[in-house]
Amino acid sequence: MYKFSYFLFILILHIFMVNSSASIQLPNETAVERFIRYVQVDTQSDPDSESVPSTEGQLKLGKMLAEELRELGLQDIEIDEFGIVMATLPSNLPEDHPARNKVPVIGLLAHMDTSPEVSGANVNPVIHRNYQGGNIVLPGDETQVIRVEENPALELAIGSDIITSDGTTLLGADDKAGIAAIMTALQTLVRNPDQYTHGDIRVSFTIDEEIGTGIGYFDIERFGADAAYTIDGSTMGEISNETFNAKTAIVRVTGRDIHPGYAKNIMINSIRIIADFIDRLPPDISPEQTEGREGYMHPNLLSGTTYQSEVRMLLRDFETDGMEKKENFVRSIVDELRLKYPGAEIELEIRESYRNMRYWLDDDPHVTEYAKEAIRRTGLEPNLKPIRGGTDGARLTERGLPTPNLFTGGENFHSRQEWLSVKGLEKSVETILHLVTVWVEKSIQ
Ligand SMILES: [Zn+2]
Structure with missing residues (x-):
């Protein structure tokens, strides 16, 4: 009821304002x-x-x-x-x-x-x-x-x-x-x-x-x-x-799929490789454990099947050299994984979002x-x-x-x-x- 009478009031006010001369000053809001x-x-x-x-x-x-x-x-x-x-x-x-x-x-x-x-x-x-x-x-x-x-x-x-x-x-x-x-x-x-x-x-x-x-x-x-x-x-x-310097790193792993019943020595599970990648990220360089002027690496999107998996990760740092270190760190993990899983294809893409x-x-x-x-x-x-x-x-x-x-x-x-x-x-x-x-x-x- 209160609401209805309020709307009625506004309606009447509106009609009044529309019909009256344009020189009337609108109320301060x-x-x-x-x-x-x-x-x-x-x-x-x-x-x-x-x-x-x-x-x-x-x-x-x-x-x-x-x-x-x-x-x-x-x-x-x-x-x-x-x-x-x-x-x-x-x-x-x-x-x-x-x-x-x-x-x-x-x-x-x-x-x-x-x-x-x-x-x-x-x-x-x-x-x-x-x-x-x-x-x-x-x-x-x-x-x-x-x-x-x-x-x-x-x-x-x-x-x-x-x-x-x-x-x-x-x-x-x-x-x-x-x-x-x-x-x-x-x-x-x-x-x-x-x-x-x-x-x-x-x-x-x-x-x-x-x-x-x-x-x-x-x-x-x-x-x-x-x-x-x-x-x-x-x-x-x-x-x-x-602001931060901001980049996005995308790691895409392509493995090899086959019926699990006949997979011995053939299957390459991209999900396990992606998990290995994430496992190598230092937990303390994360948004959960940093503040102020500290940067971080933050995996924020993950998708995958046995055959193909992808993780997206935010890289953030206030300084250019700090950002470079983070990029190099990601590259070095990818290099290690390529050696460890020679049958898989591991791609890394780094995109720039904005700069400090x-x-x-x-x-x-x-x-x-x-x-x-x-x-x-x-x-x-x-x-x-x-x-x-x-x-x-x-x-x-x-x-x-x-x-x-x-x-x-x-x-x-x-x-x-x-x-x-x-x-x-x-x-x-x-x-x-x-x-x-x-x-x-x-x-x-
Ligand atoms: Zn905003």
Whole structure:
């Protein structure tokens, strides 16, 4: 009943707004309200899809966002053939302002898709008001518990609201928190022109970040920013100017198949050879046993029959020589196995995924410095944190657009225990507002 009357109210409000004059200003929407709306659009990406974007839901959210950008009064709004949304918030600096022709064009980016690892359909966001500490049991599946000992960021959220899913899906803070933060910052800039001065701002909502393919379709020239930020990080105060170097090693073994009853001295079981390969990987150089700046080797996909088996393995390291060592280690195991199993065919393929963006960001240290200054102005201490993974920013930076990553307040990405600190989200909005101002100030110093 409550819900029905609420919908009726919205309906009447809607009819009222449609029929009244266009000059009526739309109500301000908070970052939380936006976030709650965005997570209800299922945008889970699909690594097995042939289409771009990989799923329809991303197009649906993209259209919704483009419409909202239009309502906010942004310009050059477009959705390209791949579903990537771009728009401009033109500079509000007066003609005679000394920064008018000096301030670089700043880009703000967030990705629309969610991880393929956990369902993003029918997300039912739950707001836990005024969190006072302790574990959080998710109401839709009580086996899903957000534990204090696994979540140091919970302590920072005491006194704040926390948003989770009901425990049956992921939440989608990665990266709808980033979208909500950007949209809310834009709304604030548009409606308070006297309070914030800024140069031209370019905005983009991107596709298929989680499957690593979307950014390949991103037109950097068309975007036209001089520096950019992905709003796709985690704990409040964090900024990242480093990602892993990332490669994938694929080991494929072809053995010899024959009826097991007559297999003596003939069969070569590829499954046993693959098992031997995995057995030689040092268990302590794994994601389960590393943290901070340590790299790892991580077999994450295995398939096989007696005749043919394959293992895929992530190689991650922050340093080039560390990555080389890992590659050489894999090559040496494969060489040993070729000697041990001469009848089998053992192939090794190593593919590069992305490289540590620090190599390029070190050439433009001010891009990171200005973000640190913006975070400081929100009252937080900036925390430079290497990302134990990749971001779209890694590929953009390598292609010439310096793009560090800023926090959103979200935690436990890609899991049913994903959660968002509302305080963190609000600080993310504030950081963006300060950031565009910092760029104006610094451009005339
Ligand atoms: Zn993300």
